[in-house]
Amino acid sequence: MHADVIVIGAGIVGAACAHALAQAGRRVLVLDARIGGATGAGMGHLVVMDDNPAELALSRDSTARWRVLAPHMDEGCAYSACGTLWIAANEEEMAEAERKQQRLREHGIDSRLLDAPSLARAEPALRKGLAGALEVPGDGILYAPNAARWLLAQGGASVRVEHAKVDAIEHDGALRLADGSRRSAPQIVLANGIEATTLCPELPIRPKKGHLLITDRYPGTVHHQLVELGYVTSAHHSDGDSVAFNVQPRPTGQLLIGSSRQFDTTDPAVEAPMLARMLQRAIGYLPGLADLNAVRSWTGLRAATPDGLPLLGKHPWRQKLWLAVGHEGLGVTTAPGSAHLLAALMTGAAPGFDAAPYAPRGLLETA
Amino acid sequence: MSTPVLLLHIDGQPVRVKTGSSVAAALRVAGGMGVARSSVTGQPRAPFCGMGVCQECRVLIDGRQRLACQAVCAEGMRVETSE
Numbered sequence A: 001m002h003a004d005v006i007v008i009g010a011g012i013v014g015a016a017c018a019h020a021l022a023q024a025g026r027r028v029l030v031l032d033a034r035i036g037g038a039t040g041a042g043m044g045h046l047v048v049m050d051d052n053p054a055e056l057a058l059s060r061d062s063t064a065r066w067r068v069l070a071p072h073m074d075e076g077c078a079y080s081a082c083g084t085l086w087i088a089a090n091e092e093e094m095a096e097a098e099r100k101q102q103r104l105r106e107h108g109i110d111s112r113l114l115d116a117p118s119l120a121r122a123e124p125a126l127r128k129g130l131a132g133a134l135e136v137p138g139d140g141i142l143y144a145p146n147a148a149r150w151l152l153a154q155g156g157a158s159v160r161v162e163h164a165k166v167d168a169i170e171h172d173g174a175l176r177l178a179d180g181s182r183r184s185a186p187q188i189v190l191a192n193g194i195e196a197t198t199l200c201p202e203l204p205i206r207p208k209k210g211h212l213l214i215t216d217r218y219p220g221t222v223h224h225q226l227v228e229l230g231y232v233t234s235a236h237h238s239d240g241d242s243v244a245f246n247v248q249p250r251p252t253g254q255l256l257i258g259s260s261r262q263f264d265t266t267d268p269a270v271e272a273p274m275l276a277r278m279l280q281r282a283i284g285y286l287p288g289l290a291d292l293n294a295v296r297s298w299t300g301l302r303a304a305t306p307d308g309l310p311l312l313g314k315h316p317w318r319q320k321l322w323l324a325v326g327h328e329g330l331g332v333t334t335a336p337g338s339a340h341l342l343a344a345l346m347t348g349a350a351p352g353f354d355a356a357p358y359a360p361r362g363l364l365e366t367a
Numbered sequence B: 001m002s003t004p005v006l007l008l009h010i011d012g013q014p015v016r017v018k019t020g021s022s023v024a025a026a027l028r029v030a031g032g033m034g035v036a037r038s039s040v041t042g043q044p045r046a047p048f049c050g051m052g053v054c055q056e057c058r059v060l061i062d063g064r065q066r067l068a069c070q071a072v073c074a075e076g077m078r079v080e081t082s083e
């Protein structure tokens, strides 16, 4: 097939880009090496994040897009509109919950403050003595690997997936594959997650390793995606290891427990001390977790940029190349908004929100 | 000298096994495929790896989720295979 666009990577970001480009009338070839990535390793929390206005704009647009797609998705995508509870451990964090509600309200995002008794009623498994929570009902969860496959399938004949590893991007923008053959198209999208720097070493992307653990099925234990309000401070240190309480009720009744952050390691091994720290943190909020049976634990690598925002837009000097990388710990959430933005820029349409904050930046000038 | 035997209950049915048997072995003694649990889609699952890795042998033992292949039978133990 002749392709108008080649997308490198069939993770959630590449799949969303292929979907958006197909909707814009493009014929898309997706190349994926089947080495897997963050999409198969992450949590699938669809969450509005408001650390800065650009993150808020992208995550708000994206969660709205997921809500539109959700009724059409198949059961395997495991979408659930469970909402998020941002848990405040003390009065100081409760004040932060109020500030957060204010920020969300200014952007038209619905949320509700729960005092301590309402929180205990909403989630009886949480420990006593918490100050309260902010509930964001528009948030949800899904199973990202299946959502990626579903997005690709929506493209019908306009999207073709080829299992091939891209070894290099040549000067004229053509792609050299591992089997020595070449592929070319008028536009190329780089969406291969943490592997992006192997093809473009100039990208300012660093790995941020995360541990997750999943329990056996205990339906009804937890009802919302639960995140500690302290998460924002612990997750965004640019250096050093951190853990934060983050528990997701899977539709199967399993509990997915996160999350940890470590910089500059690409070792996929589950590290017992890190896992222990993470679980201690979780048990501090949900004491009953200690009695549950864990089924598996694993790790994944987030592709982190210095400012935490993805790089979306035309590569400043490589021919034909567009970037959709650096989604860090929020790429499942922000895939549809990122794809919308990129497809608009690539087809000359007006995006629904300002593209400037995500424009490729901080690239190292290499020869 | 006869081998010591103990009695446990699997889904309410009394089952006699040799002392030292794993619960996975008791599931087989209890009959059939030795089914431990059913998957989310309702498919029957039986002990597979026998060494605590595959997680296919999860059962409720005296009210707690455990791995049948890693649990040793005890007198009077109550094992449930339906969650």
Ligand SMILES: Cc1cc2nc3c(=O)[nH]c(=O)nc-3n(C[C@H](O)[C@H](O)[C@H](O)COP(=O)(O)OP(=O)(O)OC[C@H]3O[C@@H](n4cnc5c(N)ncnc54)[C@H](O)[C@@H]3O)c2cc1C
Binding pocket: A008, A009, A010, A011, A012, A013, A014, A015, A031, A032, A033, A034, A035, A036, A037, A038, A039, A040, A041, A042, A043, A044, A045, A046, A047, A144, A164, A165, A166, A167, A191, A192, A193, A194, A195, A196, A209, A210, A211, A212, A258, A259, A299, A300, A301, A302, A303, A324, A325, A326, A327, A328, A329, A330, A331, A332, A333, A334
């Ligand atoms: C522990 C953890 C928890 C997370 N939790 C959440 C969460 O709750 N919510 C959220 O929104 N996000 C979360 N994330 C982040 C999210 O998972 C990622 O941002 C997102 O999956 C990135 O998707 P991607 O498509 O960019 O990359 P990837 O999923 O890594 O996909 C890259 C694809 O490119 C392919 N590829 C790589 N190199 C080549 C090559 N040379 N040629 C061809 N193909 C290639 C790979 O096979 C792969 O399929 C989490 C991440 C981690 C690690």
Ligand code: FES
Binding pocket: B046, B047, B048, B049, B050, B051, B052, B053, B054, B055, B056, B057, B067, B068, B069, B070
């Ligand atoms: S048979 Fe594999 S864990 Fe028990």
